[in-house]
Amino acid sequence: MSDEKITELRNQSEQFYIEYLQDNYAYVFGKEHKENDTVFSLDKTWDVIRFLIIESDMTIGKSSNKLYGEPLTENSHNGFNFLFSQDVETMDNLLQKTQTKDLRQFYNEAKMKRQSIYKTSDFDWSFLESQIEIVKLAFQKSAKSKSGLIISIG
Numbered sequence: 001m002s003d004e005k006i007t008e009l010r011n012q013s014e015q016f017y018i019e020y021l022q023d024n025y026a027y028v029f030g031k032e033h034k035e036n037d038t039v040f041s042l043d044k045t046w047d048v049i050r051f052l053i054i055e056s057d058m059t060i061g062k063s064s065n066k067l068y069g070e071p072l073t074e075n076s077h078n079g080f081n082f083l084f085s086q087d088v089e090t091m092d093n094l095l096q097k098t099q100t101k102d103l104r105q106f107y108n109e110a111k112m113k114r115q116s117i118y119k120t121s122d123f124d125w126s127f128l129e130s131q132i133e134i135v136k137l138a139f140q141k142s143a144k145s146k147s148g149l150i151i152s153i154g
Contacts (some may be wrong), residue, residue, distance in 0.1 A: 002085075002148065003084050003085050003147075003148050006148045006150065009021075009072060010072055014073060017080070021080060021150060025039055025150070025152075026039070040134050040135070042134060044118050045127075045131040046135075046153070047117045048117060048123060048128060049128070049135055051111075051115065051117055052106050052107060052128075053103070053135075054067065055106035055108070055111075063091070063094055066087045067091060069081030069082050069087075069151045070082060070083075080150060080151070080153075081150070081151045081153065082149065082151070084148045085142070087148075088139055088142045088143050088147065089143045089146075091139050092142070093143075095135065095136045096136065100129050100132045100136070101129070104125060
């Protein structure tokens with residue numbers, strides 16, 4: 001999604017942008033819903049993947065913290081976060097340098113449980129690797145098109 005569209009949505013009512021995002025992206029028959037192109041579904045692995053990427057990030061200032069995005073509106077924490085294109089590009093640069101197989105060393109079930117990450121031990125590593133590749137692809141596609149991202153959590 002363009003930075004301009006994200007800004008436009010941020011200036012709308014919560015009801016408007018929720019309906020817009022659900023009708024156009026989240027709904028499988030939405031006009032902008034193209035699985036693994038404009039919409040990437042990760043379900044509960046998102047929390048595990050974010051944990052692994054953030055733990056592996058050795059950059060000064062932990063630029064991977066931007067993976068969470070920011071709430072779409074200041075007073076709303078309804079599960080929609082965003083990243084502008086500049087943050088997407090920063091994350092893409094980090095992710096493209098990250099070897100998926102190397103993230104395994106950062107898997108720490110006890111630490112994940114302390115951070116309330118859902119079902120930390122229920123995922124097969126090969127499944128997690130495929131989901132990590134989806135995240136990398138999403139950021140790569142967005143960065144190449146100079147687009148931002150909306151992240152729906154929930």
